[in-house]
Amino acid sequence: MIKNLRLLLIGGLLTNCAFAQKLTLPVETAHNALVLQVSNNNDLTQVYFGEKLNNPSEYKAISPGDNNDYSGVYRSAYTSSGSRNLLEPAISIQHADGNQSLDLRYVSYKQEKLSTDISLTSVKLKDPVYSIEVTLFYKAYIKDDVIEQWSVINQREKGDIILQKYASANLNLSAKSYWLRQYHGEWAKEMRPEETQITHGIKTLDSKLGTRANLFMPSVFMVSLDRSSTEDDGKVLMGALEWSGNFRTDLELDPQDHLRIISGINNYASAYRLKPGIDFVTPAFVYTYSTHGKGDASRHLHSWARDYKIMDGKRDRLTLLNNWESTYFDFNEQKLFNILKDTKELGVDLFLLDDGWFGNKYPRNDDRAGLGDWQENHNKLPNGIASIAREADKDGVKFGIWIEPEMVNPKSILYNKHPDWVIKQPKRDEYYFRNQLVLDLSNPAVQDFVFGVVDSLFIKDPKLAYIKWDCNSVIFNAYSAHLKHDQSQLYVDYVRGLYKVLQRVRQKYPNIPMMLCSGGGGRVDYAALQYFTEFWPSDNTDPLERIFIQWEYSYFYPAITSSNHVTDWGRQPLKYRVDVAMMGKLGFDIVTSKLNPHDLRFCKDAVNTYNAIKSIIWHGDQYRLSDPQTDNVASVMYVDTLKKSAVMFNYLVNNRFDSGSKGPILLKGLDATRKYTIKEINLYPGAKSNVNAETVYTGDFLMKIGINPNVDARRSSVIIHIEQAQ
Missing domain, CATH: 2.70.98.60 (alpha-galactosidase from lactobacil brevis)
Incomplete structure (x- = not known):
């Protein structure tokens, strides 16, 4: 008999007849x-x-x-x-x-x-x-x-x-x-x-x-x-x-x-x-x-x-501090200098300057103006981005910047100068998404312009270490002045034009990390991830919501591609927020200068903890242990390729009375014949763990009997490090 032949057999039956196949x-x-x-x-x-x-x-x-x-x-x-x-x-x-x-x-x-x-x-x-x-x-x-x-x-x-x-x-x-x-x-x-x-x-x-x-x-x-x-x-x-x-x-x-x-x-x-x-x-x-x-x-x-x-899938990623949720559009040079010092104190690799740094005739003080005019705003940055880059270098951190080069505000010099570069129907009223329109990347001149936006940043700051590339608008009133009588080709040629730009960027700047952002995960796919090192799953950074979002994305994209930031969204404690953000590429988007001493110490310690385990998360095998869609506790673990070390994340996702981990959770992916120790990590200052770190377990025991991370309303987030016993 042919083993398992009936599985997925197209057409049904084996026969002894002489089918005249070629x-x-x-x-x-x-x-x-x-x-x-x-x-x-x-x-x-x-x-x-x-x-x-x-x-x-x-x-x-x-x-x-x-x-x-x-x-x-x-x-x-x-x-x-x-x-x-x-x-x-x-x-x-x-x-x-x-x-x-x-x-x-x-x-x-x-x-x-x-x-x-x-x-x-x-x-x-x-x-x-x-x-x-x-x-x-x-x-x-x-x-x-x-x-x-x-x-x-x-x-x-x-x-x-x-x-x-x-x-x-x-x-x-x-x-x-x-x-x-x-x-x-x-x-x-x-x-x-x-x-x-x-x-x-x-x-x-x-x-x-x-x-x-x-x-x-x-x-x-x-x-x-x-x-x-x-x-x-x-x-x-x-x-x-x-x-x-x-x-x-x-x-x-x-x-x-x-x-x-x-x-x-x-x-x-x-x-x-x-x-x-x-x-x-x-x-x-x-x-x-x-x-x-x-x-x-x-x-x-x-x-x-x-x-x-994915771009640099076997290499490392940069941890960062972003200014967006701490300043939004309201910042100046001195504010950014102070955040640079916060970046250094926090211990992350990079400071990311977000939206609002450009535009003069139409200053980018909100989302209604400035897109397309990629010159530094003289009031906010009188000495240009080069001064921020120099200060970052002096503080010993890297510098990155946000751009949205495919888009234009009607209130911009670019729109006034090149209305033919904008996707819009010539005989219909304009309709806006986030107060902006899309540039026509089917047009080679627009491709040159978008590449020039990126290229000019490196001319101003050759040490630029990171780009966050955003794309917030959809296409309304689809029409290309460039394509003329071939309008039905716009949707295809736009994407092809985007890829041409990204290919040029990577040819000239092959090693620069870039985040793929599109109002969240609006554009992530494996064609784009050939050019980007990571993507932004969602603007929703409420950690409880992020558990569900990151869980589903994780079926299709590895943790190394997922940019997760600690913000002030949600009602969960700081530790919960940090722990959730660790399940991928860690970043911060908080006002660290306003943290109390215990919170600041925790964040600094958490960065050190993350640096010790990040390679397991980025390059290890992911195992989902307890599903947030059906269970009170979400639990997921990452196991290194040699099965020597693993990290287990556990979160309370149901806040009803007495919810928590009622019994052991079975681990996965370990070597049944090896012995392991377990230890709770990333504890808040002064907190004590009730996870037994003294006992040595076999992988067989951990995968068949399991361990209880003791998650409840008082311990709503628990990270456990599993390591092969010496």
Whole structure:
């Protein structure tokens, strides 16, 4: 018998009949396989996705489908429209002669080993009637069980064609039932999960916002097979589109009860004109699959991201003090000098100057003016940012700065000088988001301007050590003076223009840390994180809310990417706020000069504590122990790759009477054969721990019996350090 062959079998049954197949192409990772098959009439079908077989030669025994598929392309590897297809297409075009049919047939394939850990499979398809070629790419990261999938569309017709839909991936799953975990939100309410069983028809996850595309719905999701998966059990696929603009993912349960997942750039208002001989490259759709639950899948995604995708994923990050919530727009040079001294005393690496430092004719004293005029405000900074940088250097701390270079206030010199650079309908009233409009990055002149904003900062301060790049507005009244008659290309060309700018920034300044901010997590995705070292999950820094927000983000993005600041939001004590911010990249946004001596001492000690454990959090494996959605206590731990050290964070999330940790919490990820000690850390001055630090435990005991962190209303936040006994 073929082991586990029925899992995700596309098309159902093995047969002994001589199916006239031409070719079977498995794309394998360490534990999984996606299998493509070419039929006798050159249709390319995905016949299997699931656990890989011990004997790869047996993939060819998988049946391509059953006789109830009227079209023969239900499980196409890349479904086209206008010919035989009866279901949602991955690609739809209008040819140069106006015809809207497409029938893609197999031509050739190539499989190559890019490294010991990465393989790349490419499959070329072609329409037998029209000069249209599509090449499908499957990049397999073997040890992490991750696949990136994208398509390249090329045409050699005598005139332009119109791409009406151009997905990156067309993935087929098979199970008894399917459960979708998706996310929704708003400003300060990011990453709110919803889980439902998928029913027949099409479920679409999408965004039409242009910029800040994830404001209402992020492009990440999970699909569980047969039943809703848990943290440590069940079959689950995690997927995400690597694109920073409008996205669309269709999940269609077809007539044969197979699930088709089609993901790519949203074709909403985005029919794209493609000239002869030009390649249209779609963004990658990345996914991982596990039979051991959501936790295992997320750890695979984290490992892949740190190794291959995020900027400097294997390196360190800077702790910082930000002035935003301590001053907002109201500051001057002397105030900033005082905050620099606070930065040094606190012990963090960097001072970050936030919004409000620029604009003269239209000074940036609130959010109604100044965006686009990136010259230092002479009243606030009479000696320029160079004076702040010099003072920071004298105090022994680094200096960083906030920018929002893609945006413009109507009340600005830039708007008056270049109204043609602004995205707006020429015959309609302007409509503002946070009193601003979006610059047209499809225009190369605007790309030069935005790059110049960044470049000029380094000219003024060559030691500039950090940039916070914000993006607060969505696109209203979409219209580009630059594109003229090709308005439907704006949403796509805007994002491509953004990437061109970021590529130029990274070519000239390859090592500068940059935070990806968009009124919170409005733009985070793995295409953007190639250029940014971290992202801002939410403007909501209430620590209780942040536990839930950071928890859900952590399924898709590793802790090293999450910027978490201690602020005055929320009613929780300072220790609770600091502890929550430690679950990622720690920062402060408080008036340290107003802290009482005990609070100041605690914060300084906390920075030292964090510096001792941050490498475990940033580079270790994350295990979720107790879910805030269902339990009174949220508990999560990070284990270093050698399993010698771990950090366990515990928080009270239910303030009803007598709530807390009523019994032991089982640890995960340790070595069962080793011995460990446990110790409570990051205690407030004068506080005593009731966690037993004298007993030596085996990893086996800690994972099967567990420990009680003794969380309650008096000890609402507890951090425990687990270390291998000497």
